[in-house]
Amino acid sequence: MREKIAESMKSAMKAQDKHRLPTLRLIQAAIHDRDIANRGAGKPAASEEEILQILSKMVKQREESAKAFEDGRRPELAAQERGEMEIIREFLPAQLDDVAITA
Template identity: 35%
Template sequence: MSLKERITEDMKTAMRAKDTARLSAIRLLLAAIKQKEVDERIVLDDDALLAIIEKQLKQRRDSVNQYEAAKREDLASAERFEIEVLSAYMPAGLSEAEIDAAVSAAIAETGASGPADMGKLMALLKPRLAGRADMSVVSAKIKTALAR
């Protein structure tokens, strides 16, 4: 079953269970997917869907930070629930050691030697780690590795 079919089936399950919070989160995700498909006149594959989910997760995390700063715990908890729902569609995350190994391999592969090679490394690692690692963490690890 493709990721899109799984999301649609989860939406139907949430409808039947009358789980309005989960249904709302899934509908927002499906709306973002549909918007991308209509805008670009394409049918998205699983990798493109993961990129959309990753973007949605990032937006929710930013919202949680803003709501917490504004002392709006009710809104922050709603966003956290949506993060939980969306995270279920992401593949298993990589451990710190696996990210370090990927960064080291990319440095060896490209021959990167300094901060000027940061973009080259990110361009190489982003498709390999997309959806399985937070790219801000990967970026920090690359900076640390190149600073040595």
């Protein structure tokens, strides 16, 4: 997971993608913060499961922010939050739809 995020960040830097790069930096910073917290508690670096939890939390935060921006009549900021959500979701496993669940 870390390698995939790092590769995405490198390609965003090379492409000078001004929308994608800040979000990828936020992801790496959140993972790094967890690594530091784990190190302080005598634990190893963040596992894949912990990284997935971090990403899920980031998506939820952005959903709440987008709703708050919509309620505050700031659609441009809500759209920015949704764009960040889509970038973060690229690193999460695909969610099953209703048809797949019933099957």
